[in-house]
Amino acid sequence: MGSAKIANGRRYPLRLSKIERQDALVGFLFITPFIILYLIFNFVPILQGFWISLHNWDVIGTNIKFVGLRNYEILFGKDKLFWSSLEHTLFFAVLAGPGLIITGLALALMLNQRARGIGIFRTVFYMPNILSVTVVGLVFARVFAPGERGFVNAILDSLGVSMGSWFLDEASAMPTIAITKVWWSVGFNMLIFLAGLQDIPQALYDAAKVDGGGRWALFRHVTLPGLRRPMLFVIVLQAIASVQVFPLIDVLTGGGPAGSTRPLVMYLFERSFDYWQLGYGSAIAFVLFVFLFSISIFQLWFFSRGEVD
Amino acid sequence: MRKFATVITVLLFVMLLGAPNLAQDGMTLTVMRFFGDCVDTFGDVIDLSGTTSECGIITTLTNIWNAENPDVQVETIVADWPGTTQLNAAIAAGTPPDIAVLHGRRIPIYASRGALTPLSDVMEAVGIDASDFTEGAADYGIYQGEFYGVPFDLAATIWHINLDLWAEAGLVDDMGAPMLPTSPEDFVAAAEQVYGATGKPIAEMAGQAGTVRPLTAFIFQLGGALSDDAGNPTVNTPEALEALNYILELQSSGAITRPYNEINNAIAVENFANGESAGLIDGTWRINGFDRQIAEGDVALENYYVADFPQLFEFPGTFAGSHNWLVPLGQNADPARVQAAAEFIKWLSDNSVVWARVGHGMTRSSVINSEEFQNLPHRLEYASMSSNVRSVPREVWGNAFWAIVHEEVEAAILGIKTPEVALADAQARLDDFILFQS
Known part of the structure; x- marks a missing residue:
């Protein structure tokens, strides 16, 4: 077998046998269609997006002029709206992210029972996730509507607390959007955590109990470590989804009031499609891509430290 | 005999192949518009009496045109308001519709890029009288002295x-x-x-x-x-x-x-x-x-x-906006298609008094002065609107x-x-x- 590479304490041969080479070839043949489609529909558009970002480029494909890195210079140098949109996006991620993860985990823990009718509860908690963004937007526009029309304000009024419009106030608009997002999307995280919980062997809990572990100790030393991979999956997906937030905000506030909830993707859309500056919009998109890619790599590294096969 | 039967069969086959072509001698125009989709309610309606909604009126007008013009059929593509995203995608893909509706203030940027077909000459050819537009209204369709849109209304x-x-x-x-x-x-x-x-x-x-x-x-x-x-x-x-x-x-x-x-x-x-x-x-x-x-x-x-x-x-x-009909086929469009599109637009413009039922102001003096328009509810109450409106400058x-x-x-x-x-x-x-x- 010749020399061997050692990784994770195992020895991996560098030279493959004939049968192994044939197996590898078959494997490659199986994934070739995917690779081709991936290159055409993912990789090429990323390169094309970068190429467009080096131009002045109308959204309808006219008025094309090579400008080099000028779009990036403007973006980082003097575009206040880019930075404020990034700030709004991160604010949303900070507000919604923990809520989505903690609530999703809490619901999964509650629903990880063997009880009669538990399936109904699981379905009910997951159901908002299948609603379209328009439906969610219309429902929550009513829930948080000003005056007596709004469900929340009607309750607050009865308690003697007066609130205006949640979505038209600069201070309350983004937190209200985050609450809406948590209600809408938490079911997905719950489902992932639930699947993770059901993968943890009961024997680990039994052993911990024998060792005198209480409920908190079981959660901390068995459940949380057992959920490491689902947690990583949820956090990475949540970070990406939060940074890409757009349709929900578009429906609820349109980025207002006065642009105070405009996220980065909405800004990208405005520049590209409303102002026809597809080149500049592509520069924003490429920065967003690098940003998300970096966060994802960091998260993968952070959560896989010390992990062994 | 067998040879004869074969020849007849081949001839029949060729005739069958040719039959659809005969039916396709006419033209189908695509119209991309917003105003909603109400085919379920108005899909077959060709009677305008009692219809007052934007969607109902425009759908019924299109149905009537199709019934009266078998040679130039109109197919509608309903776009989301304000209609630009789908139109831009269609233009960028090289498959623009023959006719589209846009707000007047959006016309200059399209026209400046050569995406719209100039309409002044063809308007004259099909009988759209540019001098009939009120002064304020005509502005909405014009970019650098040329009509690129036919103003349909004033939404003030x-x-x-x-x-x-x-x-x-x-x-x-x-x-x-x-x-x-x-x-x-x-x-x-x-x-x-x-x-x-x-x-x-x-x-x-x-x-x-x-x-x-x-x-x-x-x-x-x-x-x-x-x-x-x-x-x-x-x-x-x-x-x-x-x-x-x-x-x-x-x-x-x-x-x-x-x-x-x-x-x-x-x-x-x-x-x-x-x-x-x-x-x-x-x-x-x-x-x-x-x-x-x-x-x-x-x-x-x-x-x-x-x-x-x-x-x-x-x-x-x-302030007033204005819905304009335009032809986004570019500068070198097929004259026959542009002519057909302009004829449909003229027909809509000639029937715009029906559109006024929604409440919108009208763009043509002859319509504004018509008895049918004057008899619409509230018209005398805001009669001066059509002459007071100002357009956003005709710039990109x-x-x-x-x-x-x-x-x-x-x-x-x-x-x-x-x-x-x-x-x-x-x-x-x-x-x-x-x-x-x-």
Whole structure:
């Protein structure tokens, strides 16, 4: 077998046998269609997006002029709206992210029972996730509507607390959007955590109990470590989804009031499609891509430290 | 015999193949429009009587055209409002529709890029009389002296009035018409009179009806302009500052409108229909809806009057948008298709009085002077609207202007920025937009 590479304490041969080479070839043949489609529909558009970002480029494909890195210079140098949109996006991620993860985990823990009718509860908690963004937007526009029309304000009024419009106030608009997002999307995280919980062997809990572990100790030393991979999956997906937030905000506030909830993707859309500056919009998109890619790599590294096969 | 049968079979086969081609000798035009999709209700309807909604009217008009013109059939592609995303995608993909509808202020950027077909000559060829358009209305379809759009209507900002509440405040004359204010001071005084008598605001303003629309109207009324001599946008001007300060005064008075951060457009409309406000500043497109609700008796509003947007300063001037029919086939389009498209557009324009049932203003003098138009509800009440409207300058920044100024005025109303900073920021953003055009 010749020399061997050692990784994770195992020895991996560098030279493959004939049968192994044939197996590898078959494997490659199986994934070739995917690779081709991936290159055409993912990789090429990323390169094309970068190429467009080096131009002045109308959204309808006219008025094309090579400008080099000028779009990036403007973006980082003097575009206040880019930075404020990034700030709004991160604010949303900070507000919604923990809520989505903690609530999703809490619901999964509650629903990880063997009880009669538990399936109904699981379905009910997951159901908002299948609603379209328009439906969610219309429902929550009513829930948080000003005056007596709004469900929340009607309750607050009865308690003697007066609130205006949640979505038209600069201070309350983004937190209200985050609450809406948590209600809408938490079911997905719950489902992932639930699947993770059901993968943890009961024997680990039994052993911990024998060792005198209480409920908190079981959660901390068995459940949380057992959920490491689902947690990583949820956090990475949540970070990406939060940074890409757009349709929900578009429906609820349109980025207002006065642009105070405009996220980065909405800004990208405005520049590209409303102002026809597809080149500049592509520069924003490429920065967003690098940003998300970096966060994802960091998260993968952070959560896989010390992990062994 | 066998040979003969084979020849006959082949001939029949060839004839069958040719048959569809014979049927396809005519032409199919694609029309990309918004106004909604109501095929379920109006899919087969060819009777316009009683139809007052935008979607119902345009669908029925198209059905009638198709019934009367078997050689030039029209196929509709319904786009989401404001129609630009799908149109842009279609143009970029090289598959533009033959006809599209867009707001007039969006025309210059398309025309400047050669995406629209010039229409002046073909309009003349099919008999669309350009001189029949009112002066204000014609502007919406023109870019650099050439028609690129045929203005179909004027969708203006107007003042919806609850006459019963105005009467309660003693502001209705012997003829039953509201006593409309004619100066900034009059407006505030009338508002206080109505509020004192009824506890309700006189002119609820929400969303764009409280920001960019009144701002541009007041700038026009103060004699200001939205562009300089070079055609660049100017919003950081003394007139704009005076207009914005007056809007802030209106917003803070309490008697004019409920606070901006407590109402949105839908709620303002609901308030007016439910008799919770004495007036509403909003578009012509609301008129038939209020009339229908009154007729059905399901709202508190009973005596409904429509007035022009208040003229409070020296010059007449109000905001209006305009839906325009255009041909996005580019500069070198097939003349036969352009001709067919123009004929369909002419037909729509000739029947535009039906479209007026929605409440929109009309663009053609002959339609405005027709008996059918004059007999429509409320028409005499806001008759001067068609001559008071002003277009956003016919420049590529028209649409960007709208969005940017709305946002910055909103920031001033909500106290996020001072009026001076808001206007300076709006100007800076517009200047930045212009930089990308060079």
